[in-house]
Amino acid sequence: MVHGQGGFKFQNWAKTYGSSPELYFQPTSVEEIREILDMARQRDKRVKVVGGGHSPSDIACTDDFMIQMGKMNRVLKVDKEKQQVTVEGGIFLSDLNIELSKHGLALANLGAVSEVAAAGVIGTGTHNTGIKHGILPTQVVALTLLTASGEILECSESINADIFQAARLHLGCLGVVLTVTFQCVPQFHLHEVAFPSTLTEVLDHLNDHLQRSQYFRFLWFPHSENVSVIYQDPTNKSPSSSASWWWDYAVGYYLLEFLLWISTFVPSLVCWINRFFFWLLFSSRVENIAISYKIFNYECRFKQHVQDWAIPIEKTKEALLELKAALENNPKMVAHYPVEVRFARGDEIWLSPCFQRDSCYMNIIMYRPYGKNVPRLNYWLTYEGIMKKHGGRPHWAKAHSCTRKDLEKMYPAFPKFCSIREKLDPTGMFLNTYLEKVFY
Ligand SMILES: Cc1cc2nc3c(=O)[nH]c(=O)nc-3n(C[C@H](O)[C@H](O)[C@H](O)COP(=O)(O)OP(=O)(O)OC[C@H]3O[C@@H](n4cnc5c(N)ncnc54)[C@H](O)[C@@H]3O)c2cc1C
Structure with missing residues (x-):
């Protein structure tokens, strides 16, 4: 018989959300999962399945039964x-x-x-x-x-x-x-080139950048014009990397965490921190060649709050300039670096933020230096307002304030998804607080 552990405390990667499931299971077979679902039905409990627990929201939280799938990994x-x-x-x-x-x-x-x-x-x-x-x-x-x-x-x-x-x-x-x-x-290798630019240059030549590199993205350093452009493209060349500077990136990030912690007492420092780190780590050209997954993955050094909405790609310039202007007009509203801007092709997946449109994802971030929360409400609301105005759709993993009413307007296929969900799970066994907001 499958065994559920009591007293387990679940926390997501960023330690921003957590819950205390009544029973925590790590099944090894489909039969064991069936047993857990039977038990949940008999005891009128809800069930939440969790993978890596990386979602920066309460989407994977539950106080009833939690199933961690780490042992079903073949x-x-x-x-x-x-x-x-x-x-x-x-x-x-x-x-x-x-x-x-x-x-x-x-x-x-x-x-x-x-x-x-x-x-x-x-x-x-x-x-x-x-x-x-x-x-x-x-x-x-x-x-x-x-x-x-x-x-x-x-x-x-x-x-x-x-x-x-x-x-x-x-x-x-x-x-x-x-x-x-x-x-x-x-299998393929990627050649990554990162080089400095300005927000004006990147936004004025967005189409050129999108055509020039298969996996183009850029990082904007709020409270400045500074941008780091990153091109990644398949290559036949052998793995290599630019001669690294004596200043190791890791040391840079320890310093960043310390300075951001200081800035929780003096928020006006943030704009200088953003400029300093751009100069320190992102102001020269860096190249790197490695197997694809080693280039796609990068170090997200310390814990953070994030928001990441997708807007129609043609709204990129307008939306970013509005965010820049909002920061300039509200000196008390501070924004950590980077704002990461990425792009994705449109698709036909019902709840995809890219449903039927090529999209720009704009990820904003507020770090939690040494676990300390930095006030972000104004920045968050301003950003959400701009994203909504430009037809944005929130990333499902990341905390957002949308309810069913908003989502119905954003997603043409939302009713079709709801009717499948209601058919497959009529009693709401797989719901939790996050999903109640989405579906009720
Ligand atoms: C450091 C960091 C970097 C990130 N980078 C990116 C990025 O570059 N791009 C991006 O888009 N997102 C990014 N994210 C978000 C991340 O990709 C998503 O949160 C993703 O869903 C995490 O996968 P997970 O396995 O941890 O899922 P979890 O957070 O464990 O679960 C996510 C959802 O999937 C459900 N689920 C999991 N397994 C199952 C299953 N077997 N059956 C049914 N439901 C299941 C859960 O119930 C939950 O609803 C990042 C997050 C972090 C913390």
Whole structure:
């Protein structure tokens, strides 16, 4: 019989959200998950499945039953001909990347970290950048779902096609994602070039940058014109990196955390900190070549609050300039660096922030130096206001203030998703506080 642990405390990566599940399970088989769902039904409990626990919101929190999928992490099948891999939902992408490279394969795109689970990244619509590339769920060609009733559903473009369109970005509310099949590409190396520029230059030549590099993104340093442009492109050259400066990046980040902590007492320091670190770490050209996942992933050094909305790509310039003007007009509103600006191709996934439109994601950040919260309410509200005005849709993993009423306006296919959810989970077994806000 499956054993649930009492007294477990769940916290997300950033330690910004947490909960105390009554019972915490780490099942090793589908039968054990079925048992947990049976027990939940009998005791009238809700269930939340968690992957890497990286979501910067309460989307994975519950006080009832929590299922952590870390022990269901096998690679089930590698189809070399179709370049597809089928994995259990709990596998971390860090393990999958290594397994795929043994077969000469890779995922075409990845987010900033890989200590996240296959079912978890698609659950919230994780994205990276590259206007020819969709968000990570667009790489999914099939999946299997264990529903609240204990039934297993195979889903793909040809089987249970409607459920597939919903489950590719599932919010953890349709059932337990048991397996995911990804379309892969041949293994590749990336050549990364980072160089300094200005906000005006990048916004005036946005299309050129988007055409020039397959995985183009840029970092804007608020309270200044400074920008770091990052190009990443496939290459046949061997791995190498620019001669590194004597100042190690890690040392730079320790200093950053200390200075940001000081700035919690003197907020006006933030604009100088942003300028200093741009000069210190981002003002010269840096090159690096490595296997794709080592370039896609980068160090997110210390804990932070984030917001990341997707707006139609043609609104990029207007929205960023409005954010810049708002900061200039409100000297008391401070913003940590960077504002990270990324791009993604439009898709047909019902709850994708890129549904039917090429999009620009604008990620804002406020660090928590030594775990201390820095006031961010004004900055957050100003940013959300600008994003809403330009037709934005929030990243599902990241805390936002939208309710069903807002989401219905943002997502044309929202009613279709709701009707699938209500059919698969009529009693709301997979809901939690975050999802109640979304669906009620
Ligand atoms: C340092 C850091 C860097 C990040 N970088 C990026 C980035 O570059 N781009 C980006 O878009 N996002 C980024 N994120 C957000 C992150 O990609 C998402 O939060 C992602 O969902 C995390 O995956 P996870 O496995 O930790 O999911 P969790 O947070 O554990 O869960 C996410 C959702 O999936 C559900 N779920 C998980 N597994 C299952 C399953 N087997 N069956 C059913 N439901 C399940 C959960 O219930 C929850 O609803 C970052 C987060 C951090 C902390």
